[in-house]
Amino acid sequence: MGFSHEIITEIDNIWQANLNHPFVQEIGAGTLPVKKFKYYMIQDYVYLKDYAKMFALGALKSTDLATITQFSKILHATLTEEMALHRQYAARFNISEEALSSAEPAPTTLAYTNYLLSVAQSGGQAELLAALLPCMWGYEAIGKSLVHSPGAKHALYGEWIAMYSSSDFGSLTEWLMQKFDTITAQQTSTQRVHLTTIFKNALRYEVLFWKMAYQEKKWDV
Template sequence: NHRLWRAAQDHPFVHALADGSLDRDRFVHYLKQDFAYLQAYARAISIAAAKAPGLTLMAEFSGLAHETLNTEMQLHRDYCSGFDITEEQLEAVEASPVCRAYGDFCIATASIGGCAELLAGLIPCGVGYAETAMRLKQGLAATEHPYRRWIETYAGPEYLSYAGWMISAFDALAQDAPHAAARRLDALFVLGCRYEWLFWEMAWTGDSWPDLQSTEGIPT
């Protein structure tokens, strides 16, 4: 599992993001797809809120869904405007195959399982971003960096608090899990790590749906 965890954080996209050499078009593609992912993430969190075993956890998941929809996504819109991405363009983004699969994984995990299962699948994203951003922030030079704001946002106190909550909430939910349930949680964590790597790879390669409106290249 550690190898999978590190693989996502060591992806070429992340290295290029770290030193500022990341191509702008690749980052724009990432930003658009991340907005699409956030919508699925908010749906999954909302489902988990309804299935929370207690009022405290229900309130925490509900608050997170509200924060995602009304604060984080608006901040994302504002940040994207600095890269000439309009709100209309964001709203019209079609999730790539990987983004769609990742979002569906989150929603299905919350629907079939519950809060512990969803957190197991989300920790590679939520906590992984925090660890990655903290490492990248340490390497930031005093000179201008095109992605400094992105790095500092995910290495900031608010996001680190969220990552810490994910870990503590998961630990509380999973501490008494029987062996079979623990194996299921581990499998979901592994899938989350794989999807994180795939998401960076999608952003790096510019992967999207093929244009099947044209008959060119389609066997007859």
């Protein structure tokens, strides 16, 4: 068992909270109020603009061409496929691309992306991967868990589930996991504790992001 799965086993309570949040479960049931999904879609687009930078930093921190190429591939997929789905949803909600791109981050969105970028810029590739993995891995797991749900046939939510349950998204996630497991195979227990903390914090932010979207949380002042 690689280190990535050791972490998940250790923090299973947070992992389950992420997979089973009411926002996620109601997408699967096809019962999530559309206004909550609209709010989420806008904030997730704001999030992805900074999340994409993580893959650029991954390429920057790589020393071999194969790894640089793979990070670039994931960056391209994020910008041209994942974010394209968000733009398609925005069009259905009569939100212009300009309005979508200029949307203000909510408090949790801002805190989460600032945390990710801080870890990625100050740490090495292992730290960057520990921060990256909870989002992609969590979405892949959620997509697969909902692929046979009523939501998979929903007129609005079906495309979202299809994106994150796709084999293409799964293969990109699997590469990140394997890269992380390879890098961490020879690390000390102290280093592993440090990386577990990063992973745990990023996963907590994933849960907080669902909560924010479910509550349509905005700035208080």
